Amino acid sequence: xxxxxxxxxxxxxxxxxxxxxxxxxxxxxxxxxxxxxxxxxxxxxxxxxxxxxxxxxxxxxxxxxxxxxxxxxxxxxxxxxxxxxxxxxxxxxxxxxxxxxxxxxxxxxxxxxxxxx
Numbered sequence: 001x002x003x004x005x006x007x008x009x010x011x012x013x014x015x016x017x018x019x020x021x022x023x024x025x026x027x028x029x030x031x032x033x034x035x036x037x038x039x040x041x042x043x044x045x046x047x048x049x050x051x052x053x054x055x056x057x058x059x060x061x062x063x064x065x066x067x068x069x070x071x072x073x074x075x076x077x078x079x080x081x082x083x084x085x086x087x088x089x090x091x092x093x094x095x096x097x098x099x100x101x102x103x104x105x106x107x108x109x110x111x112x113x114x115x116x117x
Contacts, residue, residue, distance in 0.1 A: 024056065026059065035058065040054075042061070043057045043058050043061065044057075046060070046061060086104075
């Protein structure tokens with residue numbers, strides 16, 4: 001055993017700096033991609049500001065962008081449904097009287113003032 005210690009090569013220092021944070025391990029598919037220079041600068045600033053790796057910063061920014069995209073899509077879907085209802089593209093069930101324009105205006109104003117949900 002002593003002989004192996006004498007002959008064993010010295011361990012090389014890690015390329016990773018001791019002060020540099022490591023990104024958390026994530027499940028999912030791996031990919032390789034090229035990041036445009038202007039985005040790479042933003043990612044580097046984000047990583048430095050949040051004390052994380054550039055890969056983790058890129059994932060965090062992508063997740064934030066995906067959440068915003070989904071929110072915008074849901075808002076647009078809700079707006080379309082409301083537009084269709086206002087324009088009466090969706091049929092009013094039988095036996096139910098559609099509100100008058102004055103009732104609709106009053107309901108919209110009450111909703112905006114927070115009086116109803």
